[in-house]
Amino acid sequence: MEVKPTRRDKDQQRFYLLLMISAYASTLGFSCFYYIAGATHISEKGIIVFLLFVIYGVSSFFTQQLLLLFRLSIVTAFTAFFIQVFYTGGGLSPAMAEFVIPPLLAFFYRPIRDRYIFMVLSALALVIMWPLTSYGFTENTLLPGFEVAHGLLATLFVFIIVAVFTFLFRETLAKKNKMLNESMRDLKSTTKKLIQAEKMASLGVMSAGVAHEINNPLNFIKGGVGMLSKDLKKSDENAQFIMAIEEGVNRASEIVSSLGHFSRNSESMEEECDLHQIIDNCLVMLQHKLKYKVEVIKKYTSSKHLRVIGNEGKLHQAILNIISNAEQAITTKGTITIETKAKLSFLRLTITDTGEGISEENLSKISDPFFTTKPSGEGTGLGLAISFGIIQDHGGKISVTSKPSEGTRFNVLFKLSDRFK
Amino acid sequence: MNGNKRNTVLFVDDEEINLFLFEKTFEKDFPVITASSGIEALEKIEEYKSSIKVVISDMRMPLMNGLELIQKIKNGFPEIRSFILTGYGYNPELESALDEKLIDRLFHKPFEPEKIKEAVYSN
Numbered sequence: 183m184e185v186k187p188t189r190r191d192k193d194q195q196r197f198y199l200l201l202m203i204s205a206y207a208s209t210l211g212f213s214c215f216y217y218i219a220g221a222t223h224i225s226e227k228g229i230i231v232f233l234l235f236v237i238y239g240v241s242s243f244f245t246q247q248l249l250l251l252f253r254l255s256i257v258t259a260f261t262a263f264f265i266q267v268f269y270t271g272g273g274l275s276p277a278m279a280e281f282v283i284p285p286l287l288a289f290f291y292r293p294i295r296d297r298y299i300f301m302v303l304s305a306l307a308l309v310i311m312w313p314l315t316s317y318g319f320t321e322n323t324l325l326p327g328f329e330v331a332h333g334l335l336a337t338l339f340v341f342i343i344v345a346v347f348t349f350l351f352r353e354t355l356a357k358k359n360k361m362l363n364e365s366m367r368d369l370k371s372t373t374k375k376l377i378q379a380e381k382m383a384s385l386g387v388m389s390a391g392v393a394h395e396i397n398n399p400l401n402f403i404k405g406g407v408g409m410l411s412k413d414l415k416k417s418d419e420n421a422q423f424i425m426a427i428e429e430g431v432n433r434a435s436e437i438v439s440s441l442g443h444f445s446r447n448s449e450s451m452e453e454e455c456d457l458h459q460i461i462d463n464c465l466v467m468l469q470h471k472l473k474y475k476v477e478v479i480k481k482y483t484s485s486k487h488l489r490v491i492g493n494e495g496k497l498h499q500a501i502l503n504i505i506s507n508a509e510q511a512i513t514t515k516g517t518i519t520i521e522t523k524a525k526l527s528f529l530r531l532t533i534t535d536t537g538e539g540i541s542e543e544n545l546s547k548i549s550d551p552f553f554t555t556k557p558s559g560e561g562t563g564l565g566l567a568i569s570f571g572i573i574q575d576h577g578g579k580i581s582v583t584s585k586p587s588e589g590t591r592f593n594v595l596f597k598l599s600d601r602f603k
Numbered sequence: 604m605n606g607n608k609r610n611t612v613l614f615v616d617d618e619e620i621n622l623f624l625f626e627k628t629f630e631k632d633f634p635v636i637t638a639s640s641g642i643e644a645l646e647k648i649e650e651y652k653s654s655i656k657v658v659i660s661d662m663r664m665p666l667m668n669g670l671e672l673i674q675k676i677k678n679g680f681p682e683i684r685s686f687i688l689t690g691y692g693y694n695p696e697l698e699s700a701l702d703e704k705l706i707d708r709l710f711h712k713p714f715e716p717e718k719i720k721e722a723v724y725s726n
Contacts, residue, residue, distance in 0.1 A: 374660070390691070390693070393687075393691070394663065394691050394692075396690075397622070397689075397690030397691075397692075397711070397712040397713065398618060399714040401690070401712040401714065402621070403713070404713075405621075405624030405625070405713070408628060409624070409628060431713060439692050439711070571673050578690065
């Protein structure tokens with residue numbers, strides 16, 4: 183079975199590499215120093231420790247057991263520190279401070295238990311060094327005159343290791359924090375999208391029910407009026423009333439029918455969608471907002487068979503959001519031009535408004551979920567994000583150009599269905 | 604109105620007003636028999652048998668919906684053409700029934716008399 187490296191694995195590999203490099207540098211460095219300082223006991227064992235570390239380093243290329251290697255390396259380092267302290271004066275050795283290093287290294291891998299084990303081990307080593315030194319078991323094998331240099335070197339070593347690994351620890355922590363923040367943000371956005379989708383779905387169920395119930399009484403009116411009008415002559419005054427009723431019924435039934443398109447709860451992406459029909463339905467839905475404010479100019483291509491394969495309900499939603507945004511961008515009076523052009527197997531839809539436009543700075547953000555310039559409570563900032571998502575799901579491309587105080591243009595490119603070429 | 608008087612239509616709807624209006628709208632075009640439920644419709648079919656050529660049914664009715672009724676009718680009388688006249692704007696069940704040719708046509712309320720007349724006359 184192939185195991186995919188996770189981010190944590192990668193971090194651990196990086197840490198292991200750093201650990202090995204510091205192990206090689208310090209074992210070689212200390213061995214050289216002790217050789218010069220006459221403590222051959224230590225330098226000989228230092229070389230053995232170096233070789234052990236080389237083996238650990240090489241074996242990390244062949245095994246997945248990184249945890250075992252971590253533990254071995256730290257135990258080896260611990261032993262090396264013990265030998266070093268033992269032969270440089272025991273409790274009096276400045277190298278005593280090195281016992282802080284093993285528990286520190288154990289902070290970089292799991293299980294957390296290891297940190298406590300190495301803390302206890304280090305504490306034990308410190309405690310045991312006292313009687314060992316008092317009763318004369320330890321010895322200082324350094325040549326006279328090297329004490330000061332040894333003290334400086336050991337302290338510097340501890341200082342560097344603590345500094346480097348503390349820095350690394352902080353960095354890992356910051357990275358983890360960032361990841362946590364990212365996933366929190368993702369979660370938030372997914373939740374809101376889910377809520378929005380749920381809202382749309384329940385709205386759909388409701389509007390489908392309402393549409394069905396309204397269509398029956400509309401049928402009564404239309405049927406009744408149709409029968410009444412049969413006996414009337416065009417010149418009759420009552421004929422005008424009848425016409426008014428008929429017009430009313432037709433308009434109401436158009437609204438109800440376009441409502442039905444939004445409530446299509448199907449998940450299918452295989453429906454044949456008539457784009458012109460969809461735009462017209464959206465305009466009917468927005469009629470109450472557009473009526474006194476916006477002049478809508480339609481420039482539809484005359485090519486037939488403008489079918490896009492996808493989900494009709496979702497396409498309605500996508501286009502409704504775009505037109506609705508165009509309407510909201512127009513503060514007093516203006517026009518919205520909706521143009522369709524067919525070329526080869528593509529359909530270009532442009533929706534241009536003469537509204538207040540979008541600043542360059544905001545233009546790149548309009549597809550971000552929750553980005554809105556509306557006062558809080560008035561816009562969720564999801565509308566256009568949803569539109570972008572739906573259009574991309576349909577294999578379409580959407581781009582926006584805008585000039586502040588002149589207007590905005592949405593360009594949408596759809597691939598036409600092969601079935602209708 | 605030309606020939607096709609033999610095309611008797613059975614109209615099924617649970618709303619009395621719809622039955623009344625349908626009957627009145629088409630009384631000069633073709634004979635209309637009405638039924639206010641699926642059960643009643645099946646009884647009427649037994650009663651009139653060969654003269655009924657077209658069934659137009661509402662979709663949502665108590666006890667037996669339009670599709671269930673049409674399925675029953677098709678089992679006994681496969682030659683009867685069946686339409687649905689519904690208040691639903693979009694209904695996946697109806698769309699697939701149309702695809703599977705269980706129903707021949709689908710009309711929406713409020714209906715256009717001309718479209719229904721044309722569908723009844725065409726064979």
